[in-house]
Each structure stands twice: as structure tokens, then as C-alpha cells.
Amino acid sequence: MSPQPRTGLGTNQEAVRRHNLGTLLRHVHRRGQSTRADLTRGMGLNRSTIAGLVTELESLCVVESTDTVGSPRGAGRPSVVVRLAPSGPYVVAVEVGVDRMVVARVGLGGVVHQRATAISSGTEAWQVGSTVASLVREVVDQAPSDAAMVGIGIAVPGLVRRSDGLVRLAPNLEWADVSFGSIVLAALGVEVPVSLANDADLGALAEHERGVAVGVGDLIYVSGNVGVGAGIITGGISLAGAGGYAGEIGHLQFKPGGRPCHCGNRGCWETEVGAHAIAQAISLPTDQVPRLDEVLAGYSRPTRELRAIGTMIGHGLASVINAVNPEMIVLGGYFSALHSLVRDEIEAGVSDRTLSSPFETVSLELPALGADSVLMGAAEMAFEPLFTDPVSALGSAIQDVRTRVAG
Amino acid sequence: MSPQPRTGLGTNQEAVRRHNLGTLLRHVHRRGQSTRADLTRGMGLNRSTIAGLVTELESLCVVESTDTVGSPRGAGRPSVVVRLAPSGPYVVAVEVGVDRMVVARVGLGGVVHQRATAISSGTEAWQVGSTVASLVREVVDQAPSDAAMVGIGIAVPGLVRRSDGLVRLAPNLEWADVSFGSIVLAALGVEVPVSLANDADLGALAEHERGVAVGVGDLIYVSGNVGVGAGIITGGISLAGAGGYAGEIGHLQFKPGGRPCHCGNRGCWETEVGAHAIAQAISLPTDQVPRLDEVLAGYSRPTRELRAIGTMIGHGLASVINAVNPEMIVLGGYFSALHSLVRDEIEAGVSDRTLSSPFETVSLELPALGADSVLMGAAEMAFEPLFTDPVSALGSAIQDVRTRVAG
DNA sequence: TGGAGTTTGTTGTCTGGATCGACCAGTCCG
DNA sequence: CGGACTGGTCGATCCAGACAACAAACTCCA
CATH class of the missing domain: 3.30.420.40 (ATPase, nucleotide binding domain)
Known part of the structure; x- marks a missing residue:
């Protein structure tokens, strides 16, 4: 029940209080505001316990209780609304x-x-x-x-x-x-x-907390920029890896003997679908790559070259989907703009190359928080x-x- | 501090007791036996609390305490040894x-x-x-x-x-x-x-609990058989994915237009390094594939074809290492036998294609639990x-x- | 050989946090 | 306007872990 399990450690009461206090605050942070009754149900604790926790957070000037709010529907006494303090942290x-x-x-x-x-x-x-x-x-x-x-x-x-x-x-x-x-x-x-x-x-974290992926435990935020990287969240926890470097899916081997990559190899996925590859596909000069977003927004129909890139995006994502079995892929960076142009190609590329079981549950989405x-x-x-x-x-x-x- | 965080839930005393009891048992399970003093240090709880937990586990007939054991080195009163009950669960x-x-x-x-x-x-x-x-x-x-x-x-x-x-x-x-x-x-x-x-x-789980990867929080157990799959553990937690299908790294796109794979695509990694590819490399008939292990054991030096497979194993692993940044890769299945033959090729393949940061911390190991x-x-x-x-x-x-x- | 020093087990007490139950305060509905 | 329902409040209680004091068992050294 603690968010970051420290393997093998015991729990004492002090830790319980810390955890419950933090969890309550996280609830309010996620929903913006919440009634004490909701918190009681959501946290599975007793009414009086919640009352005590709220009081403590109030004395820390983090939340405040407003006695009544506009429309309390349903029978029974309306519950106190707990909201974030305006001059809180x-x-x-x-x-x-x-x-x-x-x-x-x-x-x-x-x-x-x-x-x-x-x-x-x-x-x-x-x-x-x-x-x-x-x-x-x-x-x-x-x-x-x-x-x-x-x-x-x-x-x-x-x-x-x-x-x-x-x-x-x-x-x-x-x-x-x-x-x-x-x-x-x-x-x-x-x-x-x-x-x-x-x-x-961090893109993955944000979309998980307050974006399209709220409630989704397994997701991958793919950031398509000059380099292609991913933020991976599995089981609700960010996948960091041993050093914190996990998610470098831009360097999946994609096309043996392909274009040289800055990492020293050839044919990495990002050499085929990264910003420079996209720019090249639409004959945009290298120095204009930072403007790629607006340029792409100017297209109403995809070119053949862009469609080919869409397919390759799909193929690359398929490898990742097979390996990690996410519930959702969020397409960030330039991939957002590409998605509206070559959505069909991306989706076909994915469905062609994924195993059926992981494919069934995955969906492709655009970031709800935009840029x-x-x-x-x-x-x-x-x-x-x-x-x-x-x-x-x-x-x-x-x-x-x-x-x-x-x- | 709890092993399986249930997001957003509060903790009550009952849960604390359950968790501490389970954690203590896990400690004894991992080490086979343990002194109460060790448990006190390892779990960060008070001496008397540990005493109570041990007593409860004893009454459940799961562990037993033996008053003294052979060689209690160091000053001070020797600690009671807690060991697993012989007719325990x-x-x-x-x-x-x-x-x-x-x-x-x-x-x-x-x-x-x-x-x-x-x-x-x-x-x-x-x-x-x-x-x-x-x-x-x-x-x-x-x-x-x-x-x-x-x-x-x-x-x-x-x-x-x-x-x-x-x-x-x-x-x-x-x-x-x-x-x-x-x-x-x-x-x-x-x-x-x-x-x-x-x-x-499960291979990953076992090697993590009692094999080469004890104490390693981020590892991948690669099972090289007819198919190639992986068990991934990150941050000490098994990576399941949305449906539980994570780890199908055998279907990473590896060689566009390569051999057909049973999944319907071509050039999946396992078509190049799976058991059938290995058998073909040493001209072993298909019906002899189950015997591949003993056949490989008969080789004292690798053939050119096997070396090529070693390189491809390394290249595929590199993609996975970049994506997941594990601390250790455990080579299971036929990859164990191959490792002793073409270790240099595998390692060269890995080092050629990984980014330097994730490469620095990764090591390749054989399963300590063998088959x-x-x-x-x-x-x-x-x-x-x-x-x-x-x-x-x-x-x-x-x-x-x-x-x-x-x- | 015996006492100092050290570490650990034991016991009773204390404390803090969650629960429980009784009661009261609002709201809805007939 | 009174019952039904839900939720806040308060005091009593319970429970698990911490603490402190003491006893036990060992090492080391004079």
C-alpha cells in the first residue's frame, strides 16, 4: 500500500501516518478537490481517520475545507469539500x-x-x-x-x-x-x-497523471523529435532501468546497413523516423528542422514519403508493443502532427507486426496535454x-x- | 514498504501486521535461516517486535527457533536462529x-x-x-x-x-x-x-530470488528455445504489461524481408537466433532440434555459422538493453550452451550496438540454477x-x- | 578464574494511530 | 413536518510497534 516499496523493510506506525497523509494529498491533487466522503471510500479508511488526516493537512496550509458546495445531490448530509489551499505549496x-x-x-x-x-x-x-x-x-x-x-x-x-x-x-x-x-x-x-x-x-508521467492515460497502468509515451525516445510506465510505476536510461527505443536496430546514426551504428529506428528523416521526406532543409511542427501542420494530405514514414513508425512501435505489452501508446513530439496525416499507415504498421494478444489491448492516442x-x-x-x-x-x-x- | 502497492489505498494496523509478518517470512525464505538479530537489522524494526512476529510464525508452524547454533562469533549474547519448519508448508x-x-x-x-x-x-x-x-x-x-x-x-x-x-x-x-x-x-x-x-x-523470477541475480533489481532473463522470449524485472518488480504478455522480444523486427516467422511476419529476431536457426547453422535436421542442447555441448570450437549467430544474439540484445537498461542479462535455454562457444561474438555484438550509458552497467551471465x-x-x-x-x-x-x- | 564489556532476549509500559459506536447535523422525500 | 439517509464529531477502545530496564549469554583480558 506504500507507493515505493523498499524491499524487505518493515513498517511502523510513523510510516503509516506519513503514507496515509501523502496518499490523501495525492487524491486531492489528482481530482483538484474531493469530498471527505469520497476520500473515505477511495482510501478504504474510517471516517474519523480521514477527518484527522484532513485536519493535519489543513494545519500544514496545504488544503482547506469549504463547508458546502453548490449541488449536493442525493439524500443525506452533504459532505465537506476538501480543496487545495490557494496559497499552498x-x-x-x-x-x-x-x-x-x-x-x-x-x-x-x-x-x-x-x-x-x-x-x-x-x-x-x-x-x-x-x-x-x-x-x-x-x-x-x-x-x-x-x-x-x-x-x-x-x-x-x-x-x-x-x-x-x-x-x-x-x-x-x-x-x-x-x-x-x-x-x-x-x-x-x-x-x-x-x-x-x-x-x-516526464511526458509519460504527465499523461499518466492528468492526460489521456489517467487510469492506464501500462503506457508508453513516445517522443518523436530529432531523437526518438520513450517514457515507459508499467504497473503504474515508471520504468527507469538500472541507471535511469530506459526508454531509448530510437536505437532499436531497424534497418541493417541503413543510414548512419550519431550513436555510431547504422539503421537505428530514429534514423528512419526522426525529425531529420521526416524533414528529408518532405525536402525541408536541415536548418529548418526546428520549424518542422508548423510545416507539417501546413499539410492537408500526406505525401507518399510521409506515408512510408508512417508505416515505419508503426513497425517500430510494433517491436516495442511486443516487448512491453502496453495498454496505450501516446504519440508525442512530431509524431502528434504526423498522426493526423498518416494515422492509417501507423496503425496498419502496428497491426501488421504485433502479436495478436498484445495487439488486442493496445491503443494509440495523442497527448491530452498537448505541448x-x-x-x-x-x-x-x-x-x-x-x-x-x-x-x-x-x-x-x-x-x-x-x-x-x-x- | 508494502510489496504490492495498491494505488491510493490507505494503510491500517491490520495491514501493517500482515505485511511485517510476510516480510519476515520472506527474509527467512531467502536466506534459508536467519538470526533474530539479523532480522531486526534487516527489517528496521524493534527487537521486541521481531520477537512477537517470530512467535506468531512459530504458532503457525512455519518457522521454528533453535536456541543456539555452532559458531556464534563476536562478543555478546548469541542470537536465536530462526529456521524453516521441516514440515512447514x-x-x-x-x-x-x-x-x-x-x-x-x-x-x-x-x-x-x-x-x-x-x-x-x-x-x-x-x-x-x-x-x-x-x-x-x-x-x-x-x-x-x-x-x-x-x-x-x-x-x-x-x-x-x-x-x-x-x-x-x-x-x-x-x-x-x-x-x-x-x-x-x-x-x-x-x-x-x-x-x-x-x-x-518465471526464469527471471527464480534467478532474481535465488540465482545469479540476487540483489539485482533490473534484469532480463532471455530464454532461447524454439521461440525466444524474455522475463523482465525492473525495480525489483516483474514487468507484466497490460495483459501479462510483456517480454516477447523474439518478435523484434530484426532483418526486414528475412525468413518467415510463425507470427506471420518476416525477419523477426527469433527466426535468426531461435533453435531452428541454430540447428540450420550446424546442419542439424529439424526433427533433432529437441536434442540441440547435447549436440551443442559436443562442440569444442564454434563454427563460422555459430559465430554469426552469436553476433546476431548480441545485436538483438543490444536493442533490448537500450530500451530497458537492465543491470544484468541472464542467458537461458540454448543461449547458455551458445554462450560458452561464442561468448566473444555475443559480447562484441552487444557492445557494438548499445549506447554507452546503458552498456556501462550491464553484464551477461549464465543462470545459476541451470536447467x-x-x-x-x-x-x-x-x-x-x-x-x-x-x-x-x-x-x-x-x-x-x-x-x-x-x- | 572472574570481572568488564558487549550483544541479545524478555517483560511491562507507553504511545500513536486507526477503529468503533453513539450521537448529532444536514438534506431529500413523501 | 417527520422519517430515511448520509456524513461529521467525540470519546472509548484496540492494537502494533517503540522504549526502557533488566536478565542472559558470550568474548576478552587481566
């Missing part, structure tokens, strides 16, 4: 892209309070770090002074080591072994929990400690953020 | 192969008490079921009459639906949608918990309810097995 979500950076201040419930964007002026880590830092300052500027910042979540297009958040390799930023979290913290001049992860992993999946995933990641142990997470949160990160 | 493990069946009575700690084997006389499900039933009777015959049978675990070479254990497809047995669990129960004439799973999944991996995995699976909730698992166990399943 928040996180800062950062999405580092190749050509731009997005930073947002996100409250519980996934509410984006403020947002700031900048075009990259260079890809050196310290440059990116200082740009991010000033965006963070901007975004934090109008936060209520009594609201606590729980942490910063950063999405990076590359391989991120799970244990310490080190960016091992981000080919499109030309980073290798960059401790980007420390760089941002240093530029901000504060100590606050920072977590980093791969962008596709914000990754950003929202970064926010969800930063909130995570709050749902594991609200009390200690709020203990390591910082107050009075505005003055402490001032320019 | 057991399970029956069944491995259904294409050409033979193995059944074993396995006690806690993974001790094989009895074992029985039969050659298949036919692959019809009812035939196999009745053969299995008589092997079960044989194996249960000398069980202490006061020992309880917790359940039956069955390994099947095919796709097994997780939710109800239905065998969706077992190509080499020519089964489709066979409820093999019910067939065996009907042939035995008893009601007892039965669980079924794919053989590769018994799958059988032991079936036993572990059947024991699992006992570690989630010992009291209720013993409640649904059956006593006096011998008389109740008498032929």
Missing part, C-alpha cells in the same frame, strides 16, 4: 529544449500559475543554466509570499542518471556528464530539492516527495522565495 | 515443456523435496493435464501429512493472461485460449490456489501469497493432501 517546472526553454510555476492540482519562455542563446550548460535561473525568478515573482516552494523539476532531452540527476548525454545540446541541477541552483543562489529526468519519461506534457511531468516529479511524506517535504521546502532568489 | 511447481513435463514439491527456502518427470505423449491440453496430475500425486506422496500445500505454480511456454492465468497462445504446444489451471485442478479433484505464468518470466530456473520460478510464484499475507494464505492452503488427491 508550489513547484517550479523547467523544460530544457534544444531551441527554447520553458519555465512555469505550478501549484498543486497541476495549475500553472505563471509561465516564462526564452529562446536559447547558446547550448553551453552555464548559459542555459543562467537563462533558466532568470526565468525562474520571473516566474516566482508574483507568488504569494506565504507559499512554500517544494522543489524544482527539470526535463532534459537526454540520458539522465537516476541516482543523482547527472545528465550523462544530451546529444542535441552537446552535453556530456553535466550536473545541470547544481548549475541552476548555483545561478539561483538557493538550496532547494532539484530533480532531473528525461523528457520522454505541455513534458513541462507538467517535470512539475509532477517535483511534487512527488510531497506525496511520499508531506511533513518532511514541507520541512525542506523554502519560504519567502521571492526575496531569497532576488536578482 | 510447501508448493507444487510444474514446468510444462514441449517434449517433457517436470513437477516438483518445493518447500520454503526453495528446497526440492521430490521431483518427477514425464515425456509428453501428446500435446492436447487434457492429455498434458492428466499427466501433470499424476506427477503431482507422485510428488505429494511422501509429504508429511501435517504439512500444508499452499498452491500450485505452473510454467507454460506461451502467452499467459495475467488476470486469470488463461493460456492465450502456446505455439509449440498448439494451444490457444486454454484454461490449463482448471484442467489440472479438475484432474486432481481438489480446490487449491493455482497460478500460471510464462516460462521466461531448474523455470521450475524454481514456478515455485516462487506459488509461494508469493504466503509473503503477502501468511495468515490468509495458510487459510486457503489445504491439509492432508495425500488422501485428498489420491488417484
Whole structure:
């Protein structure tokens, strides 16, 4: 019943309270608001226990109870509504892209309070770090002074080591072994929990928590960009792998002897379906690849070349579906735009090459959060400690953020 | 801290007790025996709490305490040794192969008490079921009459639906949608918990619990037989997928336009590295494929063709390593025999095609349980309810097995 | 050989958290 | 307006784990 099983450990009562408190908060965070009666049913605990938990979260200034709400249908006394406190804790979500950076201040419930964007002026880590830092300052500027910042979540297009958040390799930023979290913290001049992860992993997380894949335990978010990566969630848990590098499905062997890939091999899947391959298929010059999204949006009917790419996307996905048996594939990045053009080819490619049992249950979907999946995933990641142990997470949160990160 | 998180549920004291009881038993099961002092450290609970848990398990006749053991080194009072009760509960493990069946009575700690084997006389499900039933009777015959049978675990070479254990497809047995669990129960004439799973999944489980991969949280057991499948464990949890069909890596697209595969496509990985491809590489007639193991054992040096297969095994594994980032790959089935012949080719194939980050941490190993991996995995699976909730698992166990399943 | 030091088992007490039951507070419906 | 129903509140209770004090068993060293 605990979200992150620590193998072999026993449980004491203290842990029970922590867990129940976090679980209740997670419920409210997911639904935005909830009645105490719903929480009682959803968590399988006693009425009075829920009352105690809610009271504790209220005293932590995280939630508040509003006595009655508009339309209580059905007989019986209407239940108290528990909603998130307006000046409750928040996180800062950062999405580092190749050509731009997005930073947002996100409250519980996934509410984006403020947002700031900048075009990259260079890809050196310290440059990116200082740009991010000033965006963070901007975004934090109008936060209520009594609201606590729980942490910063950063999405990076590359391989991120799970244990310490080190960016091992981000080919499109030309980073290798960059401790980007420390760089941002240093530029901000504060100590606050920072977590980093791969962008596709966070896309999967966000779509799982508040997107198309709510309630779906096994899903794969495929991010089709210059590189092709995947975030995999199985049994409701993010598949990290030993180092945190899982999901590099762009380097599935796809076409022996095919085009050379930056990884040193030939014929990797992403050399056939990645942004450069798509651009080439529609004769778009390499320097226009960042604009691929708008260019694709301009097409009303697919070309023969695009249809061929659709088929190859389907074939590649089929391998992944056979291996992981997901319930849903969410097509992110350029694959979203392609889906509306060559949906039939993608689906035919998938059905041709999957085994029948895993095929029966899988569906292809577009991200419900649109271009914000990754950003929202970064926010969800930063909130995570709050749902594991609200009390200690709020203990390591910082107050009075505005003055402490001032320019 | 609970092994199987039920998302969103709260925890009450009853659940705590169940969990701690199960966790303690799992510890003793893993190590065979353990001192109370070790358990105290390992579970992070208080001395007196452990004492209480041990007492309860003793009263359930599952473990027993022996006052002193041979060599208590170090200062201080020697700790009481907790060991498994000799006539404690057991399970029956069944491995259904294409050409033979193995059944074993396995006690806690993974001790094989009895074992029985039969050659298949036919692959019809009812035939196999009745053969299995008589092997079960044989194996249960000398069980202490006061020992309880917790359940039956069955390994099947095919796709097994997780939710109800239905065998969706077992190509080499020519089964489709066979409820093999019910067939065996009907042939035995008893009601007892039965669980079924794919053989590769159980191989992974066994190697993780008591094989080379003890302590390894992310591993893949690759079963190289007529088909090629994998059991994947990530973060210490078995990767089942939405339906339970995850791990069908034999159907990774490997060589477009290659040989036809029984799945309807061409160039699946298993058409290049499966048993038939290996047999063809050493010019072994198709009807001799079941003997492939001994034939391979006869080689002292690899042929050029076998080396090519080794390389292709490595290339296929590389795709999987990139996608899942395991810490260890365990080579089961015919791949074990091949490994000693063409180890260099396999390893070169892997290192050529993996990204550097996932490659750094992965290692290739042979199964420590040899040919018994799958059988032991079936036993572990059947024991699992006992570690989630010992009291209720013993409640649904059956006593006096011998008389109740008498032929 | 015996005492100091160390580690562990045992026992009774304490504490914290969840449950339970009784009662009360709202709302719906006839 | 009163019954039926649902949900909040409060005090009593239960239960599991923690704690502390003491006893037991061992090592080591003088």
C-alpha cells in the first residue's frame, strides 16, 4: 500500500501516518478537490481517520475545507469539500529544449500559475543554466509570499542518471556528464530539492497523471523529435532501468546497413523516423528542422514519403508493443502532427507486426496535454516527495522565495 | 514498504501486521535461516517486535527457533536462529515443456523435496493435464501429512493472461485460449490456489530470488528455445504489461524481408537466433532440434555459422538493453550452451550496438540454477501469497493432501 | 578464574494511530 | 413536518510497534 516499496523493510506506525497523509494529498491533487466522503471510500479508511488526516493537512496550509458546495445531490448530509489551499505549496517546472526553454510555476492540482519562455542563446550548460535561473525568478515573482516552494523539476532531452540527476548525454545540446541541477541552483543562489529526468519519461508521467492515460497502468509515451525516445510506465510505476536510461527505443536496430546514426551504428529506428528523416521526406532543409511542427501542420494530405514514414513508425512501435505489452501508446513530439496525416499507415504498421494478444489491448492516442506534457511531468516529479511524506517535504521546502532568489 | 502497492489505498494496523509478518517470512525464505538479530537489522524494526512476529510464525508452524547454533562469533549474547519448519508448508511447481513435463514439491527456502518427470505423449491440453496430475500425486506422496500445500505454480511456454492465468497462445504446444489451471485442478479433484505464468518470466523470477541475480533489481532473463522470449524485472518488480504478455522480444523486427516467422511476419529476431536457426547453422535436421542442447555441448570450437549467430544474439540484445537498461542479462535455454562457444561474438555484438550509458552497467551471465530456473520460478510464484499475507494464505492452503488427491 | 564489556532476549509500559459506536447535523422525500 | 439517509464529531477502545530496564549469554583480558 506504500507507493515505493523498499524491499524487505518493515513498517511502523510513523510510516503509516506519513503514507496515509501523502496518499490523501495525492487524491486531492489528482481530482483538484474531493469530498471527505469520497476520500473515505477511495482510501478504504474510517471516517474519523480521514477527518484527522484532513485536519493535519489543513494545519500544514496545504488544503482547506469549504463547508458546502453548490449541488449536493442525493439524500443525506452533504459532505465537506476538501480543496487545495490557494496559497499552498508550489513547484517550479523547467523544460530544457534544444531551441527554447520553458519555465512555469505550478501549484498543486497541476495549475500553472505563471509561465516564462526564452529562446536559447547558446547550448553551453552555464548559459542555459543562467537563462533558466532568470526565468525562474520571473516566474516566482508574483507568488504569494506565504507559499512554500517544494522543489524544482527539470526535463532534459537526454540520458539522465537516476541516482543523482547527472545528465550523462544530451546529444542535441552537446552535453556530456553535466550536473545541470547544481548549475541552476548555483545561478539561483538557493538550496532547494532539484530533480532531473528525461523528457520522454516526464511526458509519460504527465499523461499518466492528468492526460489521456489517467487510469492506464501500462503506457508508453513516445517522443518523436530529432531523437526518438520513450517514457515507459508499467504497473503504474515508471520504468527507469538500472541507471535511469530506459526508454531509448530510437536505437532499436531497424534497418541493417541503413543510414548512419550519431550513436555510431547504422539503421537505428530514429534514423528512419526522426525529425531529420521526416524533414528529408518532405525536402525541408536541415536548418529548418526546428520549424518542422508548423510545416507539417501546413499539410492537408500526406505525401507518399510521409506515408512510408508512417508505416515505419508503426513497425517500430510494433517491436516495442511486443516487448512491453502496453495498454496505450501516446504519440508525442512530431509524431502528434504526423498522426493526423498518416494515422492509417501507423496503425496498419502496428497491426501488421504485433502479436495478436498484445495487439488486442493496445491503443494509440495523442497527448491530452498537448505541448505541455513534458513541462507538467517535470512539475509532477517535483511534487512527488510531497506525496511520499508531506511533513518532511514541507520541512525542506523554502519560504519567502521571492526575496531569497532576488536578482 | 508494502510489496504490492495498491494505488491510493490507505494503510491500517491490520495491514501493517500482515505485511511485517510476510516480510519476515520472506527474509527467512531467502536466506534459508536467519538470526533474530539479523532480522531486526534487516527489517528496521524493534527487537521486541521481531520477537512477537517470530512467535506468531512459530504458532503457525512455519518457522521454528533453535536456541543456539555452532559458531556464534563476536562478543555478546548469541542470537536465536530462526529456521524453516521441516514440515512447514510447501508448493507444487510444474514446468510444462514441449517434449517433457517436470513437477516438483518445493518447500520454503526453495528446497526440492521430490521431483518427477514425464515425456509428453501428446500435446492436447487434457492429455498434458492428466499427466501433470499424476506427477503431482507422485510428488505429494511422501509429504508429511501435517504439512500444508499452499498452491500450485505452473510454467507454460506461451502467452499467459495475467488476470486469470488463461493460456492465450502456446505455439509449440498448439494451444490457444486454454484454461490449463482448471484442467489440472479438475484432474486432481481438489480446490487449491493455482497460478500460471510464462516460462521466461518465471526464469527471471527464480534467478532474481535465488540465482545469479540476487540483489539485482533490473534484469532480463532471455530464454532461447524454439521461440525466444524474455522475463523482465525492473525495480525489483516483474514487468507484466497490460495483459501479462510483456517480454516477447523474439518478435523484434530484426532483418526486414528475412525468413518467415510463425507470427506471420518476416525477419523477426527469433527466426535468426531461435533453435531452428541454430540447428540450420550446424546442419542439424529439424526433427533433432529437441536434442540441440547435447549436440551443442559436443562442440569444442564454434563454427563460422555459430559465430554469426552469436553476433546476431548480441545485436538483438543490444536493442533490448537500450530500451530497458537492465543491470544484468541472464542467458537461458540454448543461449547458455551458445554462450560458452561464442561468448566473444555475443559480447562484441552487444557492445557494438548499445549506447554507452546503458552498456556501462550491464553484464551477461549464465543462470545459476541451470536447467531448474523455470521450475524454481514456478515455485516462487506459488509461494508469493504466503509473503503477502501468511495468515490468509495458510487459510486457503489445504491439509492432508495425500488422501485428498489420491488417484 | 572472574570481572568488564558487549550483544541479545524478555517483560511491562507507553504511545500513536486507526477503529468503533453513539450521537448529532444536514438534506431529500413523501 | 417527520422519517430515511448520509456524513461529521467525540470519546472509548484496540492494537502494533517503540522504549526502557533488566536478565542472559558470550568474548576478552587481566
